[in-house]
Structure formats: C-alpha cells, structure tokens
Amino acid sequence: MKHGARSMEHGAPVLRAVTWAVYAFLYAPIAVLVVFSFNSERQTAVWKNFTLDWYRVLFRDELIGHAVANSLIVGVVATVVATVIGTMAGLALARHEFRGKRATMSLLYLPVIVPEIVVGAALVSLFGFIAMRLSLTTVILAHIAFSISYVALVVRARLAGFDRSLEEAAMDLGANRWQTFWRVTMPLITPGVMAGALLVFTLSIDDYIITSFVAGPGATTLPLQIYSMVKTGVTPEINAVSTLLLAVTIGLIAAAQRLQNPAR
Amino acid sequence: MNDVILRLDAVEKHFGATPAVHGVTLEIARGEFFALLGPSGCGKTTLLRLVAGFEQPDAGRVVLDGTDVAGVPANERPVNTVFQHYALFPHLTVADNVAFGLRYKSEIRNQKSDIDEMLRLVRLEGLGDRKPDQLSGGQKQRVALARALILHPKVLLLDEPLAALDVKLRKEMQVELKALQRRVGITFIFVTHDQEEALTLADRVAVMNLGKVEQVGTTEAIFERPWTKFVADFMGAVNFFDGFVVRPEKMRLHAAATAGAVEGKVESKVYQGETTRWLVRAADGKLLTVVEQNDGVPDAVSRLKPGDRVWVTWERRHEVPMK
Numbered sequence: 001m002k003h004g005a006r007s008m009e010h011g012a013p014v015l016r017a018v019t020w021a022v023y024a025f026l027y028a029p030i031a032v033l034v035v036f037s038f039n040s041e042r043q044t045a046v047w048k049n050f051t052l053d054w055y056r057v058l059f060r061d062e063l064i065g066h067a068v069a070n071s072l073i074v075g076v077v078a079t080v081v082a083t084v085i086g087t088m089a090g091l092a093l094a095r096h097e098f099r100g101k102r103a104t105m106s107l108l109y110l111p112v113i114v115p116e117i118v119v120g121a122a123l124v125s126l127f128g129f130i131a132m133r134l135s136l137t138t139v140i141l142a143h144i145a146f147s148i149s150y151v152a153l154v155v156r157a158r159l160a161g162f163d164r165s166l167e168e169a170a171m172d173l174g175a176n177r178w179q180t181f182w183r184v185t186m187p188l189i190t191p192g193v194m195a196g197a198l199l200v201f202t203l204s205i206d207d208y209i210i211t212s213f214v215a216g217p218g219a220t221t222l223p224l225q226i227y228s229m230v231k232t233g234v235t236p237e238i239n240a241v242s243t244l245l246l247a248v249t250i251g252l253i254a255a256a257q258r259l260q261n262p263a264r
Numbered sequence: 265m266n267d268v269i270l271r272l273d274a275v276e277k278h279f280g281a282t283p284a285v286h287g288v289t290l291e292i293a294r295g296e297f298f299a300l301l302g303p304s305g306c307g308k309t310t311l312l313r314l315v316a317g318f319e320q321p322d323a324g325r326v327v328l329d330g331t332d333v334a335g336v337p338a339n340e341r342p343v344n345t346v347f348q349h350y351a352l353f354p355h356l357t358v359a360d361n362v363a364f365g366l367r368y369k370s371e372i373r374n375q376k377s378d379i380d381e382m383l384r385l386v387r388l389e390g391l392g393d394r395k396p397d398q399l400s401g402g403q404k405q406r407v408a409l410a411r412a413l414i415l416h417p418k419v420l421l422l423d424e425p426l427a428a429l430d431v432k433l434r435k436e437m438q439v440e441l442k443a444l445q446r447r448v449g450i451t452f453i454f455v456t457h458d459q460e461e462a463l464t465l466a467d468r469v470a471v472m473n474l475g476k477v478e479q480v481g482t483t484e485a486i487f488e489r490p491w492t493k494f495v496a497d498f499m500g501a502v503n504f505f506d507g508f509v510v511r512p513e514k515m516r517l518h519a520a521a522t523a524g525a526v527e528g529k530v531e532s533k534v535y536q537g538e539t540t541r542w543l544v545r546a547a548d549g550k551l552l553t554v555v556e557q558n559d560g561v562p563d564a565v566s567r568l569k570p571g572d573r574v575w576v577t578w579e580r581r582h583e584v585p586m587k
C-alpha cells in the first residue's frame with residue numbers, strides 16, 4: 001500500500017500536467033464559445049467589451065424562437081412517452097422471466113450502441129416504406145424510439161437493488177398488486193424514473209444526426225437551426241444560443257446525477 | 265384440541281426436485297404461542313409463506329379458522345407477517361408504516377387513536393414522525409410488530425424476528441414479545457433456529473428437519489422427552505447410548521472410582537460462567553459431554569485437567585428411551 005502510494009506521488013507532476021492538457025483540449029473551445037457570446041465585437045476573433053446584446057438579438061429572432069418551440073415540443077412529448085414505455089419495459093425485465101428475455105435485453109441495448117447515422121437512415125427508410133410524410137411527428141417518433149432503451153436500462157438498474165420483501169409486506173398488509181405498485185414500488189423507483197426522463201430530455205434536445213434525417217419541412221429543431229446558421233459563418237448569436245443550450249444540458253445532467261446518487 | 269385456529273393437513277411444497285415442506289400436519293390452537301424450530305434450510309420459512317399465501321402448496325390443505333384458504337391471495341388472508349429484516353417501507357414515517365394496512369380493513373374505524381394506541385403498546389410513542397432509517401434495530405422490530413398487530417390478524421407469523429439483534433437486546437425483546445402476546449391474545453407462530461429462544465417463548469414447539477415435522481409438543485416434552493435422535497441432538501441431548509439418551513447436565517463427574525460409573529479420561533473442559541462443559545473419552549472410545557454447575561468452590565472435580573482419569577454417573581430415571 002505505502003509503496004504504491006509513494007510511486008504514485010513520484011508520477012504526480014507528470015500526471016497532473018497531462019490531465020490539465022487534456023482538460024484544456026476538451027474545454028478550451030467551449031470556453032471560447034461562452035466567452036465570445038458576451039463579446040460586443042461582431043468580429044469573433046477579437047475581444048472588446050462585455051455585452052448581452054447577442055442574447056437580446058436571439059430572443060427576437062423568429063427562426064430561433066420557432067426552432068426552440070419545436071425542440072421543446074419534441075423533447076416533452078418524447079420524454080413523457082419514452083419514460084412510460086421504458087419504465088414498463090424496465091419493470092418487465094427486472095421482474096419477470098419470459099421466453100426471449102435475453103434477446104429482448106440485447107435488443108434494448110442496441111439503440112444505445114448502434115451509430116446514430118444508421119438509426120437515422122433506418123428510420124427514414126421505414127417512414128418511406130410506410131408512406132409516412134416527414135414532419136414534426138416523425139421527429140417525435142424517432143426520439144421516442146431511441147429513448148426508450150435509456151429509460152428501461154436506468155429503471156432496470158434501479159430495480160436490481162430493490163427489496164422484494166417490501167412488496168410482499170404490502171400484500172401481507174392487505175394491498176392488492178395494483179395498490180402495492182402505486183404505494184410501494186413506484187415511490188421507491190421514482191428517482192430512477194426521473195433520472196431516466198431527464199436523460200431522455202437531454203438527448204432529445206441535443207440530437208442532431210437522427211433528427212436531420214427525419215425532420216420534415218417546418219420541423220426544424222434547435223440543433224438543426226444552429227447548424228444551418230453555422231454554415232453561413234459563426235456569429236456571436238450562435239455562440240449565445242449554444243451557450244444557453246450548454247447551460248440547460250449541464251443543468252439537466254446534474255439533476256439526473258443527483259436523483260441517482262442523492263448526497264447523504 | 266377443541267379450538268383450532270390453524271390446521272395444516274399433509275402439506276407439500278417442492279422447489280424443483282427438493283422438497284422444502286414434506287407432508288406436514290399440524291394443529292395450532294387459538295391464542296397459542298407456537299414455535300417452528302429447526303436448522304437452516306429445513307423449510308420453516310416456506311411453511312410460513314404457505315400460511316401467509318406467498319406460496320401455494322403442491323398438495324395438502326391449509327385451513328384457517330375453519331376455512332380452506334386454497335387460492336385465497338395473501339392480501340385477503342386474515343394473517344400478518346413480521347419479516348426477518350423488518351421490511352419497513354423506507355419512504356413512509358413510522359406512523360404511516362403502522363397505518364399502512366388500515367385502509368384495506370373497512371371494519372376498523374377511529375384510525376388516529378388506533379395508531380397512537382398501537383405505538384404506545386410497542387413503546388414507540390413520540391416516534392411516529394421518524395423514518396425507518398432513523399430507528400434502532402429494536403425499534404424497527406417494534407414497528408414491524410405494530411404494523412401487523414393493528415390489523416388484529418387471526419394468526420401472526422414471525423420469521424426469525426430477533427435474529428438480527430444483538431444478544432442483550434434479543435433477550436429483552438423475547439421478554440417483551442412474550443408479554444405482548446399474552447396481552448393481545450393473538451396466536452403467534454414464531455420461526456427460529458435457536459432452541460433456547462423457542463423454549464423461552466413458546467407454549468408448544470414443532471421441531472422440523474428436511475421439510476418434515478419430527479416432533480410436536482410442549483416445550484417441556486420436547487426438551488425432556490425427545491422422540492427422535494434428531495430432536496434429542498438438536499435440543500442438546502447429545503449422549504447417545506444403545507436404546508437411550510442422557511442430557512449432559514444430568515450427568516455427574518467424579519474424581520475417584522464410583523460404583524456403576526463409566527470410566528474415562530478428560531478430553532477437554534470449557535468454562536462457561538455458570539457451568540463448565542466437559543468432554544470425556546470413555547474407555548470404549550465413546551465421547552461423553554457433561555455439564556457441571558459451577559459453585560465457585562474448587563473441589564476435586566473442578567481441579568481435573570485434560571488427560572486425568574474421571575468417572576461419569578447418571579440416574580436411570582434420566583435415561584430417555586430412543587431407538
């Protein structure tokens with residue numbers, strides 16, 4: 001033990017330098033983006049004065065407003081639907097033995113690991129096959145499809161440590177299965193379900209690749225809007241909207257983390 | 265037995281090939297404190313779960329107060345369970361835990377005062393607003409009891425409820441539990457693998473082995489007159505001879521030759537406070553266990569050491585016949 005600790009101390013300065021380098025590499029672009037969203041100079045490379053002008057421009061921009069509304073509609077609907085279905089799938093997987101359970105498990109993991117570009121291409125050909133016109137609805141369906149797995153996996157993990165005797169105790173005291181579920185099971189898995197929901201909302205709000213395949217005319221979401229604006233040059237306005245998106249995402253992830261590992 | 269509250273009739277329960285409960289027939293009287301005693305894995309929990317309704321028997325009948333409860337789900341059976349690890353609802357307060365089952369019992373009115381009275385009965389007054397993780401082990405145990413007793417079950421099933429407590433607390437809870445049972449007059453079926461606990465608490469005991477009931481009887485009968493080698497051994501009567509068994513504390517040691525004694529050598533001695541436990545190797549090679557009271561005054565016997573010659577006697581009337 002002692003020896004190991006000592007040799008780690010010897011390596012510490014090098015390790016620290018490498019760590020900082022990696023962090024700088026990862027976060028410098030983001031830091032630049034955030035800082036320049038407050039820059040009064042339109043020329044993005046030069047810092048002049050602090051201003052909130054770009055945020056003001058942003059809130060008056062109709063295209064961005066429309067995209068934000070679309071993103072919120074997709075995010076909320078997809079989150080609600082995927083959370084309900086994913087929770088039921090997670091419960092079924094954690095609780096019941098059925099034929100094809102292993103296969104179902106593998107299929108659930110797939111959307112998490114299959115490249116998004118493949119999912120997007122598959123969905124767009126599916127919608128074509130069933131002659132469904134691309135619209136905001138197809139975006140919502142696509143987001144639900146890739147989100148269910150995440151909720152199911154989070155809920156299943158939560159149930160792995162669940163004390164079944166609590167449910168037996170509830171039945172023993174007179175509650176039927178339904179009452180047991182709502183009075184005991186559900187309150188105890190709610191943090192897991194909420195964490196899953198936040199994760200899904202975050203994924204939905206951020207998604208570019210899959211959405212770009214399945215979005216119909218007028219169904220531009222915020223990431224699609226940002227990308228189309230970048231094509232004509234990075235403006236402080238884009239920095240500002242990206243900064244906001246970043247803040248929302250970090251907030252949601254932090255909330256999900258807290259729900260899963262509440263500080264004691 | 266004239267007033268039978270629970271009758272088990274040739275009850276069978278198998279898990280795959282292993283019989284967990286095998287041909288168990290038992291009658292338990294109203295208001296009785298009944299213990300199910302046996303080693304780990306002998307089927308005690310499975311038997312309780314069959315009565316509670318968490319398992320269905322493969323064969324045989326469970327008759328509760330005159331009604332065959334086959335097919336009646338757990339939540340509709342008038343029995344309640346105190347689980348080994350309490351199974352308190354962690355998201356509910358003590359009072360809400362205790363009140364949990366009340367809403368499914370329409371005949372019980374005046375709930376608030378019921379809850380207060382029950383908390384007082386198990387000495388938890390003032391703790392109603394706590395969450396279970398703010399309670400000690402003994403307090404959790406009492407919440408589990410209160411939560412079940414408030415429903416006035418016909419039978420209360422307790423699955424090793426004291427196993428998780430330390431020795432001192434366990435002794436206290438034994439006394440408390442016995443007093444509580446007398447007071448509420450509810451039939452208790454208590455599972456334990458500790459023979460001393462069964463003797464302290466129960467009116468009658470069923471000793472189980474490999475899914476079968478080996479003997480049912482009063483605590484005294486089980487202790488003094490075991491029917492089978494297994495029961496004798498489990499109750500600590502370990503000196504087996506051809507056709508009978510003698511309890512260690514019924515045997516006497518002598519430091520000098522005595523008429524009719526079995527001669528042997530001291531193999532080991534273990535001081536146990538009130539008593540000393542001796543192992544004696546008889547001349548024929550048999551190992552005898554003798555428990556002598558300690559009176560604090562050293563004598564020829566208490567000074568014996570391993571390797572010393574020793575003589576063991578007992579009275580004929582202490583021989584319990586055994587095949």
Ligand SMILES: Nc1ncnc2c1ncn2[C@@H]1O[C@H](COP(=O)(O)OP(=O)(O)OP(=O)(O)O)[C@@H](O)[C@H]1O
Binds near residue numbers: 283
């Ligand atoms: N759900 C189950 N599935 C398979 N086997 C089981 C199940 N429940 C119990 N058994 C088996 O049945 C036998 C009796 O188990 P049971 O839990 O009733 O014993 P017990 O007397 O309560 O033991 P302990 O003192 O260790 O709690 C054991 O061999 C056990 O492995």
Ligand SMILES: [Mg+2]
Binds near residue numbers: 310423
């Ligand atoms: Mg058990």
